[in-house]
Amino acid sequence: MKPGLLPRVCSVLVLTLLAACMGPARPPVHSMNDVAGDEVLIVGRVELVPKLEKGEQKVSGRLRNKVMLLTGVKLKRFDSEPGPGDHRMRIEAIFDKTFFVASLKNPFYILVGELWMNGGDRVYFPGGLKVNVRPTDKAVYIGTLRYHRDEFFHFTKFDVIDDYERAQAEFRTEFGGGRLTKALAVPVKETK
Amino acid sequence: MKGSGWIIPILMVLFLFNGCAHRQMTELNEANSLVFGYIDMDDSPAKELEAFTLKQVLPKTDKPYWNMRTYEGVFYMENMPNGSYQLNQFGGPGGFFSSASYYWFNFPTQADGFRVTKPGLYYLGSFKYKKAGSFWNPKFDIEPIESPGEREAIEKILQYSKGTGWEGMLLKRYQKLGGKKQ
Numbered sequence: 001m002k003p004g005l006l007p008r009v010c011s012v013l014v015l016t017l018l019a020a021c022m023g024p025a026r027p028p029v030h031s032m033n034d035v036a037g038d039e040v041l042i043v044g045r046v047e048l049v050p051k052l053e054k055g056e057q058k059v060s061g062r063l064r065n066k067v068m069l070l071t072g073v074k075l076k077r078f079d080s081e082p083g084p085g086d087h088r089m090r091i092e093a094i095f096d097k098t099f100f101v102a103s104l105k106n107p108f109y110i111l112v113g114e115l116w117m118n119g120g121d122r123v124y125f126p127g128g129l130k131v132n133v134r135p136t137d138k139a140v141y142i143g144t145l146r147y148h149r150d151e152f153f154h155f156t157k158f159d160v161i162d163d164y165e166r167a168q169a170e171f172r173t174e175f176g177g178g179r180l181t182k183a184l185a186v187p188v189k190e191t192k
Numbered sequence: 193m194k195g196s197g198w199i200i201p202i203l204m205v206l207f208l209f210n211g212c213a214h215r216q217m218t219e220l221n222e223a224n225s226l227v228f229g230y231i232d233m234d235d236s237p238a239k240e241l242e243a244f245t246l247k248q249v250l251p252k253t254d255k256p257y258w259n260m261r262t263y264e265g266v267f268y269m270e271n272m273p274n275g276s277y278q279l280n281q282f283g284g285p286g287g288f289f290s291s292a293s294y295y296w297f298n299f300p301t302q303a304d305g306f307r308v309t310k311p312g313l314y315y316l317g318s319f320k321y322k323k324a325g326s327f328w329n330p331k332f333d334i335e336p337i338e339s340p341g342e343r344e345a346i347e348k349i350l351q352y353s354k355g356t357g358w359e360g361m362l363l364k365r366y367q368k369l370g371g372k373k374q
Binding site: 011117118121122123124151152153 | 269
């Protein structure tokens with residue numbers, strides 16, 4: 001038996017359970033008919049600079065090339081790894097691809113980004129962003145979240161890019177029309 | 193079996209020689225550096241530090257892993273070229289009553305790293321293994337410690353630099369840190 005196998009197997013089992021218990025992500029939307037009356041369509045994008053290299057992320061299936069933006073109606077900072085409950089209503093964003101997801105019609109926070117790399121090894125993207133959704137909004141553009149990293153996968157720079165024109169063009173192509181309100185995600189200042 | 197009594201002592205000598213040989217530094221290449229550090233493994237399930245690996249992240253290479261030499265908690269490797277390196281994993285054998293014969297501890301993707309920008313000595317620091325997580329989800333931390341420090345680390349590996357250009361560099365640094373002349 002391989003040394004230390006039991007704790008490793010347990011660890012993998014825990015992570016598998018975590019993946020299974022995460023609950024549903026915010027559902028991707030392809031028609032405004034899929035957005036309920038108490039919901040709003042959230043439009044945005046995540047970019048990683050430089051991009052993931054071939055073979056850098058060793059997971060397959062639905063977690064590939066995808067960062068999970070954990071969201072909440074209250075701001076929360078994580079001292080340890082987020083648990084299954086923190087993954088509810090996450091946004092699963094494929095890098096460099098505009099996402100369209102439904103969300104309840106209220107302001108929310110992007111708490112942290114989570115990228116699964118290899119087995120249970122996860123990379124965390126800084127969050128702490130507020131999205132000011134108003135009750136009158138039907139579709140909201142939150143911007144392109146652009147994360148810059150160094151060779152150690154430490155984040156060196158973060159910007160919310162206003163790429164409204166492109167997002168609006170994609171929104172019109174996908175949904176045929178309607179108003180896309182710009183409400184760029186805003187970094188929340190630390191309060192002591 | 194006449195004469196077979198020699199085999200065991202010869203094997204023991206070869207084993208000991210092998211143990212020392214993999215610790216002996218190779219000759220200094222002046223374009224390269226010596227990287228070293230220390231980990232206190234007292235709180236780890238492993239009996240001692242026997243393996244330590246760095247991953248070369250820049251420049252990119254097909255063979256990015258550097259297996260460091262180890263001795264009494266010190267990990268070191270001479271002739272490392274300029275580049276960026278990241279902590280990758282370390283480990284050691286389990287004790288006699290241990291549930292495992294070998295333990296590995298893997299650093300995460302966002303582990304600390306360092307850049308070797310010009311030839312010289314690079315001391316990464318001294319650390320202590322700390323258990324974290326739980327049995328079901330085992331994790332670890334390494335915490336910086338002050339003692340043993342750089343001077344003590346050099347003291348341990350100096351013997352394996354004998355006869356190479358590294359010896360002079362290490363001695364100079366050792367004495368600068370207050371070590372007595374050898």
